[in-house]
Amino acid sequence: MYNYKDMEDTIVAISTAAGAGAIGMVRLSGKDAIEIADRMFVSKGNKKVSEMNSHSVCYGDVVDAKAANSSSEPEVIDEVLLTVMKGPKSYTREDIVELSCHGGMMSVKAILVLAIDLGARLAEPGEFTKRAFLNGRIDLAQAESVLDIINSRTKTFLKVSTHQLKGQLSLELDLIREKLMDVYVEIEAIVNFPEDEINAKSRSVIADRILAEKDKVKKLLETSDHGKILKExxxxxxxxxxxxxxxxxxxxxxxxxxxxxxxxxxxxxxxxxxxxxxxxxxxxxxxxxxxxxxxxxxxxxxxxxxxxxxxxxxxxxxxxxxxxxxxxxxxxxxxxxxxxxxxxxxxxxxxxxxxxxxxxxxxxxxxxxxxxxxxxxxxxxxxxxxxxxxxxHQKTVDTHGVMISNLRHIEALKKCFELLEKVDKELRGALSLEFISEDIKTAVNFLDNITGRNIDHDLLDNIFSQFCIGK
Ligand SMILES: Nc1nc2c(ncn2[C@@H]2O[C@H](COP(=O)(O)OP(=O)(O)OP(=O)(O)O)[C@@H](O)[C@H]2O)c(=O)[nH]1
Ligand SMILES: [Mg+2]
Known part of the structure; x- marks a missing residue:
């Protein structure tokens, strides 16, 4: 788990697109989301947000207690429907409050400013999805598919992206990872306990196992033309x-x-x-x-x-x-x-x-x-x-509906493929096993880059900065 200090903040953003529309939505996420909502929302039945059941909706007004009108009543900003989703059963796994108000920019902006006044911080682009990733609800490939869904230009690409959001790509990658790690662990055991001698025949059996996984990576790569076409x-x-x-x-x-x-x-x-x-x-x-x-x-x-x-x-x-x-x-x-x-x-x-x-x-x-x-x-x-x-033409490959369209994924898979190709050759040659196991680990690391198991913070920030604010 990553330790982001700004994960402590409660974030807020306008989650609907700018411009005129029937409904606008402001979303809060974080440990103080419910408390902040309580200080700005008065329900018709006087029920407090903290008393609401998770995943329930309440009708009421957003009010600014500080801006009292001439008869000392708090100023009503807009009438809204408030939805509360308590963590961990929420998009970010944190407490989330969504306020659906009238569309247009004035109402959503006023609610946003009020929430910031009460202690929330304006969310960065993609920060809700980043939290969903950092809190372990989705992996990085799934998080990236959210962006693809938003930017989908065709029904087919939308289908592929939704598939990825459901974790199909991650599942395929995990299966390959598991098999590679099995080989890695076995080789490490042989290296550390050299009394278990290994002959050329056993080496070639291990090489066959690597070959099988290399083929799976190749199949995934073969879908990338397909995926890119649908995307671009x-x-x-x-x-x-x-x-x-x-x-x-x-x-x-x-x-x-x-x-x-x-x-x-x-x-x-x-x-x-x-x-x-x-x-x-x-x-x-x-x-x-x-x-x-x-x-x-x-x-x-x-x-x-x-x-x-x-x-x-x-x-x-x-x-x-x-x-x-x-x-x-x-x-x-x-x-x-x-x-x-x-x-x-x-x-x-x-x-x-x-x-x-x-x-x-x-x-x-x-x-x-x-x-x-x-x-x-x-x-x-x-x-x-x-x-x-x-x-x-000739582009139909069977990968259980998974398609690679993201350049970052393509690059990582290519590197993984090259390494597995090298490992396969090395195993069929005479190179010492300890060097070979290093290469397998590096190949696994490339798969982990895709799902985000091992990725640096700068790259993460870069990925999420491509999102819109409020997602
Ligand atoms: N009968 C008939 N005439 C056509 C057909 N397609 C185009 N034309 C005519 O052919 C002429 C040239 O059409 P354009 O579409 O301007 O041809 P172009 O290849 O774009 O020409 P340039 O821009 O000069 O390179 C026009 O008078 C069109 O009406 C067709 O299918 N049948
Ligand atoms: Mg012409």
Whole structure:
């Protein structure tokens, strides 16, 4: 258990978002939460907060006893519903009092100031969740998932984060930890009692056990692409020569006329970026300029940007015009695809087909070709399905629904994996066991970093500073 001296303080914060709303909520947590609430709350039935049962609600007024009005009555700040949750059965494991008042900033602010006047301290960002962690209610991975839930942009990511909050990731990590510690203890015993000789065969049996755990860490790491996609979204660049219909396609995918469309070649010059969700996945769509031969400095810059997006996109939608024969410019772009992840979009399928698509398939054998009409909205559903399949392609791994999306977790797992790989080799070689056991311990430490069993205070402060105040 960490000994934070400021854990002694009773903290208070506005827990609802700023701005107009039906309800605002001020939350107190700490050893004096109930006493402070008692000094600012008068219930309709004159029941004291300290007399309330845990997890019960009471209706009354928040009053400022110091600010008496002309008839010497304490000033009523707002009428509220007060909820009390006594520790350890609370979010922070401390006594918590929540005051739900009218929305808007005036009422919540006045209640906050009053609580501070009566001895509470304004909470730091994430301090309630930090206390939940420091008091052992949740581990660090669970605490971080709270932030992920708040920031979720997709239903799927919300599901993954909720899973993590329930402790699924921690459970997986604990199982690996337990097995590694078993090996560690056994090796330590052999080192300390050298009369128990160990031969090469026994060493390789131990190595197999390490290998099994290394595979589990690898599986978790394999979910990180998946997890990051759900968290951050992926970038799709619409590329192709002028007038093939890139901007028309952008508009139809966004379901709004965002980019200017015209029959004049070179309509789009500055790249246009917009976010969109396709089947629950967040994407960043980038419409690029189709110009290939610059006529001025601006067009030179436009080409540079198009190339940059072509190179940095996770998926390139290579747009072709089905209604015209493949030109030198099309061939040039196709030849430059290289290792890019490409879906060929053969646009204008509402018109007569003149382009030789078989030729494209010949060059880009691995790319899917989808025929669409951006103006007639034909084939768009199929294109969206292909985009989503492209994202999930070969990425389904069985980790009991656990997915790694946090960069800190990815780094720690990678280090753990590297060490286990080293240990496996060492065990199959002749290195002295005492050095090997050190490496196993370090690998375990990396797992402990994720759950917060062993982590330094600066890093903790850094993690919780990303939270909003009041959580
Ligand atoms: N018939 C038909 N015309 C289309 C289709 N998609 C786009 N067009 C037309 O093709 C022309 C060019 O469309 P844009 O979307 O501006 O093409 P672009 O690729 O963005 O062109 P640049 O910005 O110049 O690179 C416009 O006149 C569109 O109306 C389609 O599916 N069918
Ligand atoms: Mg355009």
């Amino acid at each position: 979204g992926i970038k799709i660049a619409l590329c192709g020569k002028s007038n093939v219909g890139k901007s028309s396609l952008l508009n139809v995918l966004l379901k709004q006329p965002r980019a200017i469309v015209s029959e004049i070649a070179g309509t789009t010059r500055d790249s246009i970026e917009e976010s969109v969700h396709i089947k629950g996945i967040p994407f960043q769509l980038v419409d690029t300029a189709g110009i290939l031969t610059p006529r001025d400095l601006i067009e030179e810059e436009a080409i540079k940007r198009s190339r940059m997006h072509f190179q940095s996109a996770d998926i390139v939608l290579l747009v072709l015009d089905l209604n015209s024969e493949l030109s030198k410019e099309d061939i040039n772009i196709i030849d430059n695809v290289g290792d890019r992840n490409v879906i060929v979009v053969a646009n204008k399928c509402d018109l007569e087909q003149k382009a030789d698509i078989e030729k494209v398939k010949g060059v880009l054998a691995n790319a899917k070709v989808i025929k669409v009409s951006a103006t007639q909205v034909v084939g768009i559903e199929a294109l969206e399905t292909e985009i989503v399949e492209n994202v999930w």
